Amino acid sequence: MLQHLSQYLFLLFTVGSLLIPFSRICAEKFIVATIHPASAILKEIAGSRITVHTLIRPGNSHHTFDPTPSDMLKMKRSMGIFFISRELDGWAAKNHISKHFEMIQMLPKTYLLELADSDHHHGHNLDPHFWMDPLTVKAILPGLTGALCSIDLSGCRIYSANATRFSKKLLNLDAEIKKKLKTSYGKKFFIYHSSLRYFFKRYGLRETGVLEPVTGSEPTPRHIAKLILLSKKQKVQAILTEELYPIRSAKMLSEQTGLSIVMVDPAGGRNGRFKYEEILFYNADQIAKAVK
Numbered sequence: 161m162l163q164h165l166s167q168y169l170f171l172l173f174t175v176g177s178l179l180i181p182f183s184r185i186c187a188e189k190f191i192v193a194t195i196h197p198a199s200a201i202l203k204e205i206a207g208s209r210i211t212v213h214t215l216i217r218p219g220n221s222h223h224t225f226d227p228t229p230s231d232m233l234k235m236k237r238s239m240g241i242f243f244i245s246r247e248l249d250g251w252a253a254k255n256h257i258s259k260h261f262e263m264i265q266m267l268p269k270t271y272l273l274e275l276a277d278s279d280h281h282h283g284h285n286l287d288p289h290f291w292m293d294p295l296t297v298k299a300i301l302p303g304l305t306g307a308l309c310s311i312d313l314s315g316c317r318i319y320s321a322n323a324t325r326f327s328k329k330l331l332n333l334d335a336e337i338k339k340k341l342k343t344s345y346g347k348k349f350f351i352y353h354s355s356l357r358y359f360f361k362r363y364g365l366r367e368t369g370v371l372e373p374v375t376g377s378e379p380t381p382r383h384i385a386k387l388i389l390l391s392k393k394q395k396v397q398a399i400l401t402e403e404l405y406p407i408r409s410a411k412m413l414s415e416q417t418g419l420s421i422v423m424v425d426p427a428g429g430r431n432g433r434f435k436y437e438e439i440l441f442y443n444a445d446q447i448a449k450a451v452k
């Protein structure tokens with residue numbers, strides 16, 4: 161009996177000592193995504209298996225973001241860093257030891273959109289805002305699942321199952337947005353920052369003019385005058401903008417044209433726009449409301 165007890169204690173001790181470092185590893189299992197939409201997509205695949213941290217806080221532009229020392233530390237400690245594209249948030253691929261994954265590179269070429277004017281946007285040829293189209297996101301799932309499997313092989317089956325489930329959800333989401341935007345098909349819009357081109361292409365909407373001619377700089381009065389002229393020739397529905405951009409020029413354009421200003425939010429991360437579908441539905445609803 162006593163011998164059994166000591167054997168039992170020995171076993172308990174051995175199992176216990178194995179469990180402690182294991183739980184420590186589990187507690188530190190996390191990946192980092194630069195922007196909220198990337199993290200919302202990754203969370204769908206990661207489930208409860210691995211934590212996803214977001215670096216750029218809501219209300220901050222992905223164009224002007226500078227990582228703090230604590231952000232750098234978080235990146236170093238993570239199991240992997242997911243960023244959009246080398247040109248947009250390529251700082252995430254520098255100065256660290258963790259694995260990094262450029263999401264735009266995981267997309268089949270046919271899904272990618274070239275920028276209307278490469279010099280005028282992020283300074284490169286590819287439009288980085290691919291997450292605004294659910295079917296493009298569906299096309300990135302094999303790449304993301306592969307990336308997660310490469311950093312956590314034993315979780316691979318979970319990631320694959322989650323990706324399959326999310327993939328079905330994306331098809332439904334696409335169908336529902338199509339329904340919401342049925343009467344918006346072919347309609348024209350002005351937009352402050354050209355962040356919805358993937359969304360527009362998928363749902364047959366048209367970007368007639370962009371207020372911000374160069375990323376990060378406000379439009380000149382001459383540029384506004386051009387848009388006013390354009391609105392006289394084309395039936396534009398509304399001026400779309402985001403909360404984080406200066407409102408002055410949009411107001412000026414609105415006063416001169418009578419067009420209403422409608423908020424969109426491709427970044428999400430606040431006000432009930434956390435999950436991927438919540439971000440997409442919000443934008444679809446705002447645009448549907450803007451159409452007369």
Ligand SMILES: [Zn+2]
Pocket residue numbers: 223289353354355
């Ligand atoms: Zn952008």
